Amino acid sequence: MGVTIKDVAEECNVSPSTVSRVIAGNPRISQETKEKVQAAIKKLNYHPNIIARSLANKATKVIGLILPREVDNLFKNPFFIQVMTGISSYAQKYGYYIMYTFCKTEEEEEKSIKDYINSNLVDGIILTVARSKDNCIKYLQEINFPFVVIGRPEDTKNVLWVDNDNFQAMYNVVNKLFLNGHTEIAFIGASGDLNVTKDRLNGYIQAHKVHGIEINEQIIMEVEDFKEDLGYKAMKEILKNDVPTAVVTTDDLLAFGARSYLTDKNVDGILMVGFNNTPLVEYQKPALTSVDINARKVGYYASKLLIDKLENKLKETHYIIDTNLVERW
Amino acid sequence: MGVTIKDVAEECNVSPSTVSRVIAGNPRISQETKEKVQAAIKKLNYHPNIIARSLANKATKVIGLILPREVDNLFKNPFFIQVMTGISSYAQKYGYYIMYTFCKTEEEEEKSIKDYINSNLVDGIILTVARSKDNCIKYLQEINFPFVVIGRPEDTKNVLWVDNDNFQAMYNVVNKLFLNGHTEIAFIGASGDLNVTKDRLNGYIQAHKVHGIEINEQIIMEVEDFKEDLGYKAMKEILKNDVPTAVVTTDDLLAFGARSYLTDKNVDGILMVGFNNTPLVEYQKPALTSVDINARKVGYYASKLLIDKLENKLKETHYIIDTNLVERW
DNA sequence: ATGAAAGCGCTAACAG
């Protein structure tokens, strides 16, 4: 354990700095010594010590990933693990490593972030939750530390982010429903103060405007959380006011709940649309139509954004990832 | 940024080593200087540079986590992310960091492992897949690098591992069914060469023995993979041979498929039991009874095992995590 | 094109 740059240097009678140079791909080095050194590296099975390199470079090539730990969302929705594979896939290409940490609260997140940064462990950070008035974002901006956030933040000034076009996604769904002859479309969203929900509602509204159809506030429901029973209750409320031809939701679980109510009450002929396209929907009878948000791609571009930033080749400040409606009707 | 140990030392007129000592909690240090140093640390907002420390210590306090990248299992089954939260939770307590990498094949795994080790990045490794004749395990043993594997490996000699008691889990299920008056219990498992499946089948067999009930090979089906359609077909085969009173499976998806067949053919009164208790089962109508394997706890103990090993306070060579039947009948 | 030497920030003998 432990062949160092010095061993390689001795093996071929050059100085450690020369070896370092050929590893770094320094151009002004003779072809001859270059080959000699490379042979020695192979022969001795030398591998640079990343820690030592990081110390000298003041850069670790590791990315810190901050994950939420609200158990429900984490386990029922593969969003985060898909994001993780996406991040990993880009990072690996460019020789970056990823460290993760789960945080229960915003305070914990702040603590983890500070720990990562203060200990000089990571070169950049990826945030997977974008709260409105987010202290983590504020902190990272203040100290000017490279980071990207997944989900569009409140204030996009000076922040790198990637998100779906939630407005467009919902617009497309509702638009399509109108084109298919639907006339009354209800909306169930959670929770009203999330940016995603606001955007999706706006898409819903815009589609109405474009089609010249009046909004019926009585069939727009905003509930507290992505819970099946809240979808159930929301559907109940909606039916008290009106009988829509279709219902769009901002999460599959809400759609499940809503559909349960319809089944329970034997109400037929109301089309249900989910959101997020979780694996849950495939195994429903009947399967549920839902919007796929391309989580893996979201992660991939988050990773790209951050690494581009770290390597000073930033071209964009954000990426908008496409969604697509997976029709199962 | 960069207040170093030297700055702290100067601030209170001691040597860097003294500062280092109070940070390390070295006992032979006067209360007085200890407090003085601690005050200076606070005042200057000093944080040790982990990289530098790692270099000096030849230990990084980071754990490398090797994850599979078979998309299906990863996304439909929250097993891995639950394991990750468990690992993280123990690691955090002891000041360890976690790096993850997704690997598609055994070759990729080997490559990632070697990379982690050769670059001196990690102190230990957690493997999340245990193949029979696993090259990664072999390699890690050969070079005597600390690691633990999740899932009982073929040969447990000299390896730290944590797993469920799959034998016992299935035994309990089948035993309970017999006690509840069932007489013919079918088995659908995938895939036959996985240790988990073997163990579960043995539990099934043992329960039969204990109850003095003859095994009916005709209603034991082993399929290739954890796929719904294979469960469907398996159920079809079973019914050709016999009509059981209950069916146990080694995965929820198999159970879904099997139940679909029953529904399609309007066969009533056959009890279905899943395995893994994925979130999918809750949202079935009716919900499916399934075996919870406590994935978070599995991760937690894997982490504990590895960290205990790294800190030379190893007490056990493995942990068996309990399972519990979540009854939804 | 290459080498010598200093230094990244910390720890750990060794002295005293």
Add this chain to the structure above:
DNA sequence: CTGTTAGCGCTTTCAT
């Protein structure tokens, strides 16, 4: 109980 010194393994001026 505390300071001095010598690294950990690599990169990077600065010479030549």
